[in-house]
Amino acid sequence: MVLKKKHTSLEEFINQGAPVIADNKDNKEWSNFTLRIRKDILEHIGQAIEDRIGISRTAWILEAIQEKLKRTNNE
Secondary structure: OOOOOOOOOHHHHHHOOOOOHHHOOOOOOOOOOOOOOOHHHHHHHHHHHOOOOOOOHHHHHHHHHHHHHHHHHHO
16 A cells, blocks of 8 residues: 655645756756758758767757857858
8 A cells, every 4th residue: 555645835836846957047058949951951960970879869959050150250
């Protein structure tokens, strides 16, 4: 038989959960956003990283953004 802990208030019950990411004040350097991308482009990215070990699509996209920014700044 599993005993369930009774909470004294709704606030106590809510506060037992995990912290909300938006409330995490320690992580000011990074931001999340949703990226919509065509499937054929995503397939090209998959082919480009297929031979690289240990790199995710996210990391590859971040590298591509950095390269573009460097080229833009050098123009």
